[in-house]
Amino acid sequence: MxxxxxxxxxxxxxxxxxxxxxxxxxxxxxxxxxxxxxxxxxxxxxxxxxxxxxxxxxxxxxxxxxxxxxxxxxxxxxxLTERETLPDGTTVYNFVGLANYTQMASEPKFWEAMRNNMMWLIVVPAMSTAFGLLAAQLTDRISWGNIAKSLIFMPMAISFVGAAVIWKLVYDARPPGTEQIGVLNAIYVWMTGNDPQQWLTVPIWNSFLLMIVLIWIQTGFAMVILSAALRGIPEETIEAAIVDGASPLQIFFKIKVPQIMGTIVVVWTTITLVVLKVFDIVFAMTNGQWETQVLANYMFDKLFRANDWGVGSASAIVIMLLVTPILVWNVRNARAEMR
Structure with missing residues (x-):
């Protein structure tokens, strides 16, 4: 069919x-x-x-x-179990208690994933929310603001894998002496005259380059929500501030931002949930190599490559425990606002 x-x-x-x-x-x-x-x-x-x-x-x-x-x-x-295949081909699950969690905690790759996830948590929600708020404020002040909003929001329509492929081309490196199709290396070679760099293999910096992809996607989401919140601010408060002689920066940071702080926090926490579960971008661009491992990719490696269902499931529980408090807080905050 x-x-x-x-x-x-x-x-x-x-x-x-x-x-x-x-x-x-x-x-x-x-x-x-x-x-x-x-x-x-x-x-x-x-x-x-x-x-x-x-x-x-x-x-x-x-x-x-x-x-x-x-x-x-x-x-x-x-x-809490260990998967074992018997000689006759049957599969049994032996109870091992917290042994899988102990094994996971003893692996350097797990702590690398935890460290990288914490970096993502610090950088991506903050930058996405900040850029989204900036875009929301600026696009409301220009005549072609709706077109700008459409362009900024467009990456939200792209899958994470599609975005990863696009940005992998941006970071692409060709041999020295050949024309660089990767935008980053083309600029780097033109400005410095040095050989092109394999950016995704450079530890620490490669993690930030991966974060840029998610920031690029989530900025549009933050912009749309925060733009609606900014439009909901009573005009009287802004007019009163102007009459009192407040500057545009003072109006923005002391009048507008405090009134939409609840929305900013909701946007921040929503992006945080996305960051905790990030997988596609890392899997498609580096596959967790060169010190870019994250928890979701670590879980995938354990479950479907190492076929270690015990440790893979333990890492899934860790992700769930990290996500649940933020999710519960978000739901409670939404209910409080509805009341």
């Missing part, structure tokens, strides 16, 4: 299945289980209204249980 036709058929079946479920479950509830007739009609209507939300939430609850809750508990179980 043609892939496009298959995709359309899948969408039709999915949407049709959802509509059918909601329609027939509603009919079952109102016509069979709690019919709105007879001496208990009023009670039945109230009972149906109490059950109806849970009936509609049931598919989502089942999906979350199957695709979120079950994998979490299974990963925890695997992180």
């Amino acid at each position: 043609n892939p496009a036709l298959q995709g359309l058929l899948t969408i039709a079946i999915g949407v049709g299945g959802c509509l059918s479920y909601f329609y027939f479950s509603n009919q079952l509830l109102d016509k069979v289980i709690f019919p709105a007739k007879g001496p208990n009609a009023g009670k039945n209507i109230n009972r149906a209204n109490l059950v109806r939300p849970w009936l509609f939430l049931l598919p989502a609850i089942l999906a979350l249980g199957l695709y979120l809750a079950y994998p979490v508990f299974e990963t925890i179980r695997l992180s």
Whole structure:
């Protein structure tokens, strides 16, 4: 079957299945289980209204249980066991307690990944939010601001792997004496006259070059959210500041930024969650070599290259433990704002 036709058929079946479920479950509830007739009609209507939300939430609850809750508990179980293949070909899982975590903590690559993740956490959310805020402020002050916003937001439409391929070409190095197609090396050779550099193999600097890719992508996201927040600031406060003789910088840092601080924090934490799970960019550009390893790529190496499910699962739990507090804080903050 043609892939496009298959995709359309899948969408039709999915949407049709959802509509059918909601329609027939509603009919079952109102016509069979709690019919709105007879001496208990009023009670039945109230009972149906109490059950109806849970009936509609049931598919989502089942999906979350199957695709979120079950994998979490299974990963925890695997992180406490060692996979062993017996001579007859059967696979058994032996309980080893925290041995996988101990082995993981003893590996230099794990601590390299932790160190790099911390670097990403410090640099990427801060730079993405700062550039996004700057772009949001400046694009609102120019006549072609909407075009500029579209261009800045465009990288968000590119997959992480696609962005990695683009930037790998930017950092590309050709042999000395040949024309450099990599923009960075072309500028470097033209300005210094030195031989081109293999930038992605230079420790420390290569990590920052990888971070630039994610900053380039996430700046558009930060800009869109912060631009909406800036537009929501009451004009009266800005006009009052202008009347009091405040400079544009004072208005920005002392009037605007404090009023959108909640939004800035939400943007920061959302980008932080993306950074903690970063994998595609590192995998496509360096594959964790030359001291660029991160936790998600370390987990992939253990699970699918070393076939060490115990340590791989343990590293997945570490990522989950790092992500969960920020996620919980973000949800609580969003609920507080809605109240």
